[in-house]
Amino acid sequence: MGETGGNASEPRGPARPLPAEEAPFDAIGLARSLLRGIRSGALATLDSDGTPFASLVTIATDADGTPLMLLSRLSAHTRNLLTNPRCSLLFAQTGKGDPLAHPRLTVVGRATQTMEMRARERFLARHPKAKLYADFPDFGFFALDPEAGHLNGGFAKAATLTREQLLLDLTGAEAVVAGERGAVEHMNADHADALALYAAGSGAEAGLPWRLTGLDPEGMDLMANERTARVVYPERVSDMGALRKSLVAMAARARASDAQG
Known part of the structure; x- marks a missing residue:
């Protein structure tokens, strides 16, 4: 399933995702749709010893599509980000049937705390219940500055995206x-x-x-x-x-x- 076509007698290597501009589908449009539409995802951070640590977070986006999160400093993922901002965020669309048949997008970059009022407004508009704890002293808004994206749009649909292609x-x-x-x-x-x-x-x-x-x-x-x-x-x-x-x-x-x- 993950191999390229060719002569059956010849060795075949793993298929590589195409750059978004070369993909035979609207990779940029699909990626931006996932960015805007998914309200929670898996945040992967690095522990102090380099161990990967994944957790579930709620997500909104800034006007240009920059992912926004409201995180507590009591959480392990927040402590990790404050030490090392490198991270990735998985946006996965759910639905009936095989979960791997639905599109998903991984965005990699660096997440740092933001004091921008627009980040607060857009996050709370997307997650109104978060108003109950948004002003607790241990909570803060974080913005993930993307460096690249990896899109899997379903079977045989994969593409890589640059920062400029992810953001508006x-x-x-x-x-x-x-x-x-x-x-x-x-x-x-x-x-x-x-x-x-x-x-x-x-x-x-x-x-x-x-x-x-x-x-x-x-x-x-x-x-x-x-x-x-x-x-x-x-x-x-x-x-x-x-x-x-x-x-x-x-x-x-x-x-x-x-x-x-």
């Missing part, structure tokens, strides 16, 4: 980042019907109380009953005016599609 370039879209929180609050308060249309249009389950947890120049993140949906705009937006036009057009198309169906 925010250059020229600073206004969207700055206006995110206000837009999120407005959409949740006044446009729940549109959020439901966006979720259904992305293939997510209809009829759930979808709410917006974050948005960026490429798309928006929705959540309902612990389920997530990533909605990608038809094209990148760079300012709030373009964002509003895109959302209105998306809602209109979704309503028209429903009417025809």
Whole structure:
């Protein structure tokens, strides 16, 4: 299963994942979807003697896709990171059947504590129950600065990604980042019907109380009953005016599609 094709009489070596830009599928799109959509994953750190240590953590993302975590200094993985920030984080999609048939992404890099208010806001929007302990003195927010990624999209779908391919370039879209929180609050308060249309249009389950947890120049993140949906705009937006036009057009198309169906 893990070998390359060739003459049966010749020795065959293990298949190597292709760079994302050479993969015969949308490796970058799938990787970014996993980054945005998975709310918990396996964090691997290094003990002081170099022993690998894996644990389960909850995850959110910054506007550019940087993984965010809320960690307690009482936990072994946090003590490890404070000594050696090198780590990896596994984002795995679950579902029915063989777990290895579902896509997963491993991101390697360095995780350090961040005091950025946006990191706090985006994490708590994704994990509202964490507000109960986020301000405890032993807790802090950590950001994993990616160095590379390894994507397994299922059988015969593997690719490697660079930092630039994992993260979204925010250059020229600073206004969207700055206006995110206000837009999120407005959409949740006044446009729940549109959020439901966006979720259904992305293939997510209809009829759930979808709410917006974050948005960026490429798309928006929705959540309902612990389920997530990533909605990608038809094209990148760079300012709030373009964002509003895109959302209105998306809602209109979704309503028209429903009417025809």
